[in-house]
Amino acid sequence: DQREWPFGTEAYHGMARTADLAANLCWLGHARRLVPAVAPLARLVQVAADEESQKAALRALRALSADVACLEALLPMEAFRSEALEVLHKSGDEPEATDLLSYLETMELSLSEAQKLVDASKAFVHHGPSVRDLAEHFASRAPLDGELTPAQVLE
Numbered sequence: 001d002q003r004e005w006p007f008g009t010e011a012y013h014g015m016a017r018t019a020d021l022a023a024n025l026c027w028l029g030h031a032r033r034l035v036p037a038v039a040p041l042a043r044l045v046q047v048a049a050d051e052e053s054q055k056a057a058l059r060a061l062r063a064l065s066a067d068v069a070c071l072e073a074l075l076p077m078e079a080f081r082s083e084a085l086e087v088l089h090k091s092g093d094e095p096e097a098t099d100l101l102s103y104l105e106t107m108e109l110s111l112s113e114a115q116k117l118v119d120a121s122k123a124f125v126h127h128g129p130s131v132r133d134l135a136e137h138f139a140s141r142a143p144l145d146g147e148l149t150p151a152q153v154l155e
Helices: 015-047 051-064 068-074 078-091 095-121 131-139 150-154
Strands: none
Touching: 015 051, 015 068, 015 078, 051 068, 051 095, 068 095, 068 131, 078 095, 095 131
8 A cells, every 4th residue: 555655746655665765874874863664674574565675675674784773673573583584584585584684693692792791891890881882883983793903993
């Protein structure tokens, strides 16, 4: 069901186009403002009637998940991950789903390990940064699943 938006313009935006727009806005630096779009995009992956919309939503979610706030919105969506991403991954037909699932699993493990380190160091570092603060700082220098160069570490 498409609806005219903005009203009176006779413009009808398809789901794939909307998902592509979210990805483009993310690449332009507006990912943080798109946190509210994470859940609808995940829902689109689950209910999309066409492959184009589903793939566009998967690409948008992968782009958005590079932002820590968007990642935090996506990680708790266990049903989405187990019911949609796992099924698409196992079918082997959706490399976008495999990429997103792999990234989310890697990030979940990395954040969990970072939290363990922060907890273990509390006796020595009383006012250390939170895992979220560390992730934000890291993400400002490199992709969350990437590595920092020695020069970046010294900045």
